[in-house]
Amino acid sequence: MMINNISLQNFRNYVDESIQFMPGTNILIGDNGQGKTNIIEGIYYLLTGKSYRVHREQELLRWEQNEFHLYGEFILNKNKVYLESHYKNRKKMVRINQVSCQRLSDFVGTINVIFFSPDDLVMIKGGPSERRRFLDLHIAQMRPGHVSLLNAYNKVIQQKGALLKSYTEKHFKYSQIQLWNEQIIELGKKIILNRADLTQRLQDAANPIYKSLTSNKEKLQVHYNALGKKTAAEAISEFSKLMDEKLEQEIDRQLILVGPHRDDLQILLDGKPGRLYASQGQQRSLVLSLKLAELELIQQEKGEYPLLLLDDVLSELDRFRRDYLIRFIESSRIQTLITMTSADNHLDSGTLYSVKQGHIRRET
Numbered sequence: 001m002m003i004n005n006i007s008l009q010n011f012r013n014y015v016d017e018s019i020q021f022m023p024g025t026n027i028l029i030g031d032n033g034q035g036k037t038n039i040i041e042g043i044y045y046l047l048t049g050k051s052y053r054v055h056r057e058q059e060l061l062r063w064e065q066n067e068f069h070l071y072g073e074f075i076l077n078k079n080k081v082y083l084e085s086h087y088k089n090r091k092k093m094v095r096i097n098q099v100s101c102q103r104l105s106d107f108v109g110t111i112n113v114i115f116f117s118p119d120d121l122v123m124i125k126g127g128p129s130e131r132r133r134f135l136d137l138h139i140a141q142m143r144p145g146h147v148s149l150l151n152a153y154n155k156v157i158q159q160k161g162a163l164l165k166s167y168t169e170k171h172f173k174y175s176q177i178q179l180w181n182e183q184i185i186e187l188g189k190k191i192i193l194n195r196a197d198l199t200q201r202l203q204d205a206a207n208p209i210y211k212s213l214t215s216n217k218e219k220l221q222v223h224y225n226a227l228g229k230k231t232a233a234e235a236i237s238e239f240s241k242l243m244d245e246k247l248e249q250e251i252d253r254q255l256i257l258v259g260p261h262r263d264d265l266q267i268l269l270d271g272k273p274g275r276l277y278a279s280q281g282q283q284r285s286l287v288l289s290l291k292l293a294e295l296e297l298i299q300q301e302k303g304e305y306p307l308l309l310l311d312d313v314l315s316e317l318d319r320f321r322r323d324y325l326i327r328f329i330e331s332s333r334i335q336t337l338i339t340m341t342s343a344d345n346h347l348d349s350g351t352l353y354s355v356k357q358g359h360i361r362r363e364t
């Protein structure tokens, strides 16, 4: 998969800028605050319908503007794919090859993308919601139906949550709670199965990478912990029973206590949680291995590597890990966009661009 070009209009600090990318490594160089990350964010938004930095499109609008437009030309299986994303008067509109898409799942995953920045360490250091997000984003790239599943599940969770909050002893609709619970189970099972399946595949792909990053000394494991049970099968068979057992507590605490919205993806280093025991360097190796594993899994599933976006990552890695990453990219010929503040002489090849005050110029 490849990006040929992107145009950004009124997106962040870009007024109207177009960039042509090349196969292989594309290196965006510029001082701080010039707009390197904004390009990466624009591409990511165009491909996933979401920003990884903010939740609201309002913040992506160039200041004092009320519409932004992104246009991109990509290559998939040797065919051109045109994607457009428009935001105007607080409404989003997306098109693929000039055809409007009704839902996010109609275009997410068409062109796959893996994004990696120093903030990704939050996957290890942060709470379960960060790890669920990583896993769900990965699944969505391979199985777009997962997005609809999550949306439907979240709606039911909101409705059940509202019902729990309106509890009074006299007026409580147990039958309505049962209805929501049935839907939570039906949708929740599918979410659990997707997550457990992809976790296993991530582990199988990430562990050999982690081993070669650490000279075979340490072992990476990832385990999807569904409903606090050891296996997904056990969680699914006990889903309904767990819900019945917790109903009184849910009413007391006005919180939904059972469901995959509370699950965790355990990232373990030699059997111990990376969050608690891994050093900073080990945490970086864990994240790097998981990201490279994502690339491999998408390649296995789709027959092509996704686009790789590396935002300010190289400066964060030690020499060994940086060389490993560069070798990986160069040997697998993944089209990669890398941002940095000054040229890195470890990169043998690549097209250089300079980014200055919202303008981009190709230098080589």
Ligand SMILES: Nc1ncnc2c1ncn2[C@@H]1O[C@H](COP(=O)(O)OP(=O)(O)OP(=O)(O)O)[C@@H](O)[C@H]1O
Residues within 6 Å of the ligand: 011, 012, 013, 014, 030, 031, 032, 033, 034, 035, 036, 037, 038, 039, 059, 060, 061, 062, 063, 312, 339, 341, 355
């Ligand atoms: N909504 C917006 N409208 C206009 N300008 C914005 C908007 N959001 C951010 N900016 C500007 O964009 C610039 C930041 O761009 P970006 O995050 O891409 O920087 P960068 O080149 O990646 O820098 P660094 O190397 O520090 O990460 C800042 O000058 C900021 O003021």
